[in-house]
Amino acid sequence: MQYWLMKSEPTTYGIDQLMQCPKQTDTWDGIRNYQARNFMRHQMTPGDLAFFYHSSCQVPAIVGTMKIVSTAYPDSTALDPNSPYYDPKATIDNPRWFMVDVQLQTKFTQPITLQTLRQDTRLQSMLLLQRGCRLSIQPVLPEHWQIILEYNCS
DNA sequence: GCCAACGTTGGC
DNA sequence: GCCAACGTTGGC
Numbered sequence: 001m002q003y004w005l006m007k008s009e010p011t012t013y014g015i016d017q018l019m020q021c022p023k024q025t026d027t028w029d030g031i032r033n034y035q036a037r038n039f040m041r042h043q044m045t046p047g048d049l050a051f052f053y054h055s056s057c058q059v060p061a062i063v064g065t066m067k068i069v070s071t072a073y074p075d076s077t078a079l080d081p082n083s084p085y086y087d088p089k090a091t092i093d094n095p096r097w098f099m100v101d102v103q104l105q106t107k108f109t110q111p112i113t114l115q116t117l118r119q120d121t122r123l124q125s126m127l128l129l130q131r132g133c134r135l136s137i138q139p140v141l142p143e144h145w146q147i148i149l150e151y152n153c154s
Numbered sequence: 155g156c157c158a159a160c161g162t163t164g165g166c
Numbered sequence: 167g168c169c170a171a172c173g174t175t176g177g178c
Contacts, residue, residue: 009176033161033175056176114177132159134175 002043003140004050005128006066006102015052015063015107024104025069029077030085032097036137040072041098043139050102051140051148053128054111061111062148070101112151122147 006028008014018026031037048068054061074095077085090096117123127138140148 007176035161060177132175134160136175 002045002048003142003145004039004044004048004068005053005062005138005140006050007053007055007136009056010054011057014054015104018052018066018102018104019107021104025101027075027099028102029075029099031075031099031136032085032087033134033136035135037098039137039139040100044068044072044100046070049105049145051145052104055136059111060114062108062117063111064107065105065149066102067105068100069103072098072100075099106152108152110152112148116151117148120147 018024028040031040046069050066050068051062052064052066054063074092075085075090075097077083077099078087078090078095078097079092080086085097087096114128117126118129123129123144126140126144127133127135
């Protein structure tokens, strides 16, 4: 069982959209970065938990938690010419990109902002906080997971 | 909107 | 396989 952090721009797909889905479950599609894809393909397991992170917005923040509820399978948006995530190099036989299903677990009453995370010296080694880290799916250490969750109780 | 940092592409 | 050029991410 592993912990993750998954980024999304709220103007494209925010936590409220996930909340409104049937069973609060949806596909996490559109990942077009090999490192992020490989995490999904080879390391994510149903039952893993992930932070939902809002990026490229006024207040970048962790806004809730999700559960991974499927293994990785081909990302259909890569095959759809009408999708903004269309990739002409993807084929049925060689899908190139993958996605997983996620289910919303909790939406935090207060977003835990990037600024808050940066101020906590215990979190200094988090990938998210490293200079220039653009990885949109990244592992989170169990101790970091716990520390961050405590912010939701205070 | 700026720009630093990073990832990808493609010629050689 | 190198690396310059280009595209993207994402905080500020």
